[in-house]
Amino acid sequence: MFPQGSCFYVALLYLYQAQRHREYRQKIISNYQPLHRDIYSMHPSAFFVPTFLKAINDNTEESFRNIMSEPSPGVFTFEMFQPQFCKLLLSEVEHFEEWVNEVRFRIMRPNTMNKYGAVLDDFGLETMLDKLMEGFVRPISKVFFPEVGGSTLDSHHGFVVEYGKDRDVDLGFHVDDSEVTLNVCLGKQFSGGELFFRGTRCDKHVNTGTHSEEIFDYSHAPGRALLHRGRHRHGARATTSGHRINLLLWCRSSLFREMKKYQKDFSSWCGECLHEKKERQQQSVVATRSELLRREGESTA
Numbered sequence: 001m002f003p004q005g006s007c008f009y010v011a012l013l014y015l016y017q018a019q020r021h022r023e024y025r026q027k028i029i030s031n032y033q034p035l036h037r038d039i040y041s042m043h044p045s046a047f048f049v050p051t052f053l054k055a056i057n058d059n060t061e062e063s064f065r066n067i068m069s070e071p072s073p074g075v076f077t078f079e080m081f082q083p084q085f086c087k088l089l090l091s092e093v094e095h096f097e098e099w100v101n102e103v104r105f106r107i108m109r110p111n112t113m114n115k116y117g118a119v120l121d122d123f124g125l126e127t128m129l130d131k132l133m134e135g136f137v138r139p140i141s142k143v144f145f146p147e148v149g150g151s152t153l154d155s156h157h158g159f160v161v162e163y164g165k166d167r168d169v170d171l172g173f174h175v176d177d178s179e180v181t182l183n184v185c186l187g188k189q190f191s192g193g194e195l196f197f198r199g200t201r202c203d204k205h206v207n208t209g210t211h212s213e214e215i216f217d218y219s220h221a222p223g224r225a226l227l228h229r230g231r232h233r234h235g236a237r238a239t240t241s242g243h244r245i246n247l248l249l250w251c252r253s254s255l256f257r258e259m260k261k262y263q264k265d266f267s268s269w270c271g272e273c274l275h276e277k278k279e280r281q282q283q284s285v286v287a288t289r290s291e292l293l294r295r296e297g298e299s300t301a
């Protein structure tokens, strides 16, 4: 037991893990030969569809709303990537996986929920994905998710998930380790694989029930993006045929994470905090009304 020094040991473990991860990345980067070097740096006009680029250049709520739909509160969908970019990225991921199998390299999967998929940051795409977050996700998140640090997103975890035969089948109900998540379908052809959303929750309320208005299911289409809060509970149904491969960018804000430590009320984004707040307000209205009636009764008695 080391309660006094426990912080020290946690910090040490963290440093050790970070060092091991750096070595792991270095090993990949110095041995893996990319297939499509063009996608390793940001080329907006080659990556994005013109409507998306225009909205980003205009950079107003109206320009974003013009290209987006919000089929359920806090879930935004829009056309984002050009088919050619999806094709190149898919082929780069396949090429990376072939290399991994060839040299029998043990890769780290995106997270504990996936047996397949690859972390894009680990094989050279980190800088490009940082630009994607800073120049394209942050401006939108600043407008639609300011209450969860949307304007101060400063780090990311970028990966692909793969479902279908010989891949993952589905994904359990979870929240992401992110403030804002970008999820873009790269392809290929598939059926099933719908995402199901069940309301946004803070840590305290993450396992509470769902209100009927929070139920939302979504079917992915290649090239199309979804943007939602990381704390918006969701999962993916089984992909029943074909292959579904999606790019995920978990965007984080260190400032938001620090500030969150000192807050208790998250009713600006947690569906359950909001529900509780409204109930408290209702109870206080009822209590005030009955107190007024009681006083009125006393004065007329």
Ligand SMILES: O=C(O)CCC(=O)C(=O)O
Pocket (backbone or CB within 6 Å): 161, 171, 176, 183, 195, 234, 235, 236, 246, 248
């Ligand atoms: O399967 C999907 O499209 C969603 C993946 C996901 O939610 C995640 O990796 O966090």
Ligand SMILES: [Fe+2]
Pocket (backbone or CB within 6 Å): 174, 175, 176, 234
């Ligand atoms: Fe997720």
